[in-house]
Amino acid sequence: MSLKTDVHLPINPSDDPLRLTGRRLPRWAxxxxxxxxxxxxxxxxVTGVKILGLTWWVVALLAFLLIYGGWTLSVEGxxxxxxxxxxxxxxxxxxxAIIPLAWILITVITKGISVINLEFLxxxxxxxxxxxxxxxxxxxxxxxxxxxxxxxxxxxxIGICTAIYLSxxxxxxxxxxxxxxxxxxxxxxxxxxxxxxxxFWILTLGFPQSGLAAGLALSILMIPVVIKSAEEMLxxxxxxxxxxxxxxxxxxxxxxxxxxxxxxxxGIITGVMLAVARVTGETAPLLLTTFLAQDVNWNAxxxxxxxxxxxxxxxxxxxxxxxxxxxxxxxxxLIFLVLIFYSAARILAAIYAPREx
Amino acid sequence: xxxxxxxxxxxxxxxxxxxVRPGDRNFRFLxxxxxxxxxxxxxxxxxxxxxxxxxxxQNNTGSLLTNQQxxxxxxxxxxxxxxxxxxxxxxxILAMVIAVPIGIGTALFIAFYAPRRLSKGLGFIVDLLxxxxxxxxxxxxLYNFMPYLVPFAEWLSxxxxxxxxxxxxxxxxxxxxxxxxxxxxxxILPTVSAISREVFLQVPRSHIEASLALGATxxxxxxxxxxxxxxxxxxxxxxxxxxxxxxxxxxxxLILSAVFEINWKLTEPGGNSIAANIALKWGEAGDNGRSALxxxxxxxxxxxxxxxxxxxxxxxxxxxxxxxx
Numbered sequence: 138m139s140l141k142t143d144v145h146l147p148i149n150p151s152d153d154p155l156r157l158t159g160r161r162l163p164r165w166a167x168x169x170x171x172x173x174x175x176x177x178x179x180x181x182x183v184t185g186v187k188i189l190g191l192t193w194w195v196v197a198l199l200a201f202l203l204i205y206g207g208w209t210l211s212v213e214g215x216x217x218x219x220x221x222x223x224x225x226x227x228x229x230x231x232x233x234a235i236i237p238l239a240w241i242l243i244t245v246i247t248k249g250i251s252v253i254n255l256e257f258l259x260x261x262x263x264x265x266x267x268x269x270x271x272x273x274x275x276x277x278x279x280x281x282x283x284x285x286x287x288x289x290x291x292x293x294x295i296g297i298c299t300a301i302y303l304s305x306x307x308x309x310x311x312x313x314x315x316x317x318x319x320x321x322x323x324x325x326x327x328x329x330x331x332x333x334x335x336x337f338w339i340l341t342l343g344f345p346q347s348g349l350a351a352g353l354a355l356s357i358l359m360i361p362v363v364i365k366s367a368e369e370m371l372x373x374x375x376x377x378x379x380x381x382x383x384x385x386x387x388x389x390x391x392x393x394x395x396x397x398x399x400x401x402x403x404g405i406i407t408g409v410m411l412a413v414a415r416v417t418g419e420t421a422p423l424l425l426t427t428f429l430a431q432d433v434n435w436n437a438x439x440x441x442x443x444x445x446x447x448x449x450x451x452x453x454x455x456x457x458x459x460x461x462x463x464x465x466x467x468x469x470x471l472i473f474l475v476l477i478f479y480s481a482a483r484i485l486a487a488i489y490a491p492r493e494x
Numbered sequence: 495x496x497x498x499x500x501x502x503x504x505x506x507x508x509x510x511x512x513x514v515r516p517g518d519r520n521f522r523f524l525x526x527x528x529x530x531x532x533x534x535x536x537x538x539x540x541x542x543x544x545x546x547x548x549x550x551x552q553n554n555t556g557s558l559l560t561n562q563q564x565x566x567x568x569x570x571x572x573x574x575x576x577x578x579x580x581x582x583x584x585x586x587i588l589a590m591v592i593a594v595p596i597g598i599g600t601a602l603f604i605a606f607y608a609p610r611r612l613s614k615g616l617g618f619i620v621d622l623l624x625x626x627x628x629x630x631x632x633x634x635x636l637y638n639f640m641p642y643l644v645p646f647a648e649w650l651s652x653x654x655x656x657x658x659x660x661x662x663x664x665x666x667x668x669x670x671x672x673x674x675x676x677x678x679x680x681x682i683l684p685t686v687s688a689i690s691r692e693v694f695l696q697v698p699r700s701h702i703e704a705s706l707a708l709g710a711t712x713x714x715x716x717x718x719x720x721x722x723x724x725x726x727x728x729x730x731x732x733x734x735x736x737x738x739x740x741x742x743x744x745x746x747x748l749i750l751s752a753v754f755e756i757n758w759k760l761t762e763p764g765g766n767s768i769a770a771n772i773a774l775k776w777g778e779a780g781d782n783g784r785s786a787l788x789x790x791x792x793x794x795x796x797x798x799x800x801x802x803x804x805x806x807x808x809x810x811x812x813x814x815x816x817x818x819x
Contacts, residue, residue, distance in 0.1 A: 190653060191649070192645070220713040224712065227599050228607070229599070230596045230599025231599065233599075233600075234623065234687065237639075237680050238622060238623045240634075295531060298524060298529075299528040302526050305525070311526075312529070315532060317806060317810070318532065320802070321799060324734060325539070325741070325795070326740065326742070327741065328741065328743045328773065328794075329795050333539040333543065357535060357539075390515075390517050393521070415625065418626070418630070419627070419628075420629045421743035421769065421773055428777075446744075449630075471629075472630060483618065
């Protein structure tokens with residue numbers, strides 16, 4: 138700055154041919170354009186005039202983009218105008234991703250909180266008329282916890298063993314194809330998992346519809362998620378630990394069990410919790426493997442069993458106001474459960490995350 | 495697996511490296527077995543779906559591909575799959591068209607625009623969107639979101655009605671493919687965003703710094719050094735999102751009004767999808783009906799398999815020779 142003024146003193150800085158930087162908009166330009174856009178939008182809202190039938194906030198947004206874009210184009214030139222419009226667009230997309238989430242959470246909480254009370258949590262839908270008030274979700278909570286528990290019991294050993302194979306032993310063709318198909322398996326539609334368990338477990342092997350069948354279907358969705366997260370965690374474990382232990386003459390399997398897994402265990406637990414959170418909300422496979430039930434079924438091996446997602450599905454289908462209220466209550470309980478698993482996973486991850494080097 | 499006898503033992507007392515401890519062998523056997531189980535499950539899914547769909551395929555009197563009816567339990571059974579495939583693809587493609595720009599934009603925001611602290615929190619929030627169960631998306635979409643989308647659908651048909659897909663001849667705007675597509679877009683947004691973010695973070699720091707040092711604006715930096723590097727990753731993010739949308743069941747089943755006909759018009763009530771049809775028809779279906787539903791499930795399974803395999807193949811091929819690490 139001082140250098141420039143020392144050499145010569147142009148009367149108007151923007152006329153200076155030796156200027157190093159181009160002309161820029163003032164720092165308050167985005168805010169000012171935003172206010173201008175808002176003013177236009179609110180004017181339209183107040184006067185009731187509609188341009189092309191658009192709502193006031195859409196007009197405000199478009200006006201902002203036009204004012205901002207035009208201003209920067211006239212002052213800074215085409216390149217910077219593109220940059221600024223792109224920045225605005227990127228901010229808008231981020232908002233478009235967050236607003237629905239906030240909207241969903243607020244809706245579920247406000248609609249659900251008025252339904253949730255001790256009676257709702259401790260009673261079932263047995264002998265409750267769809268039109269009547271009352272009833273509860275105890276049977277559904279019991280079912281969801283049983284089915285998710287079974288799914289966890291099945292998928293955690295298989296998932297972690299596969300992850301160990303992939304990260305500690307897997308070389309060559311078999312490992313590559315397992316790796317590839319695990320990735321592919323994460324994309325299997327959940328209803329296909331339910332359909333497979335129906336054809337295999339119920340039609341072919343002749344077992345009854347049960348919570349166990351639902352747990353099996355959920356485990357098909359859960360296994361690939363557990364494998365991917367556990368494998369990632371095992372790969373972060375520094376190789377020096379393995380080499381040091383092997384150099385001391387410890388057998389490889391003991392190195393894995395006593396050194397590699399304990400180092401990665403927090404991350405593995407986090408992955409398992411995330412997988413649990415993911416399958417807790419699955420509805421489609423449950424519809425095919427364990428039908429709707431209105432009462433508590435403690436026996437996971439026989440008879441249909443309710444669950445929170447199918448409870449919501451059932452209540453929506455009944456279509457009365459009180460059943461819709463119950464659906465929102467169930468949604469609140471379900472999202473609460475999912476969020477508990479999810480936040481527990483994130484907190485564990487934040488506390489125990491192995492430091493990358 | 496013992497060492498050859500004639501090999502000279504240089505260090506007597508140290509076991510030959512070829513001998514394997516039983517514990518090691520068992521453990522390796524166990525973990526390999528778990529890995530193979532995964533492959534077997536995937537193969538079994540295909541095998542059982544094929545096997546159980548054969549009866550309905552054999553006694554179907556209509557043409558599988560052109561018949562636009564769903565009467566598998568009638569006598570004689572007559573059903574076709576074209577309506578379902580059309581509805582599945584049409585809703586999913588719409589969802590992808592909406593979700594891919596927004597997802598990539600969100601990923602760009604997290605990777606390059608947001609302050610460091612905010613970007614971490616935002617990544618958390620986008621992941622949270624993935625954890626919201628689909629039944630809740632359906633419930634919210636049907637009772638809270640649809641009333642706000644109906645005016646938009648009306649606007650589309652009023653001002654853009656000259657484009658055939660936006661025409662609305664029935665003057666009803668609820669429960670349309672448009673609404674299902676928008677809700678689906680929200681559901682696949684986290685997938686698209688998370689994978690794009692991952693590939694954006696793999697772009698070599700040096701490329702980014704070089705372009706900025708040459709005087710590029712941030713957008714030029716993204717367009718010239720981030721996008722070329724991460725294009726395969728973005729394509730597969732879009733395809734994985736598509737795969738998710740194809741198989742989405744409950745939200746679509748709740749929102750669409752499940753009409754069994756091919757209708758291109760986005761804003762009219764109607765539409766159907768393979769997965770939603772299975773969820774809606776399963777309870778009332780007889781033996782042959784279930785077999786027919788399994789046949790449609792088989793088609794869905796193979797469509798998603800192809801989409802996912804292509805996406806993964808693109809990602810993995812890239813991983814091998816990326817200069818990121």
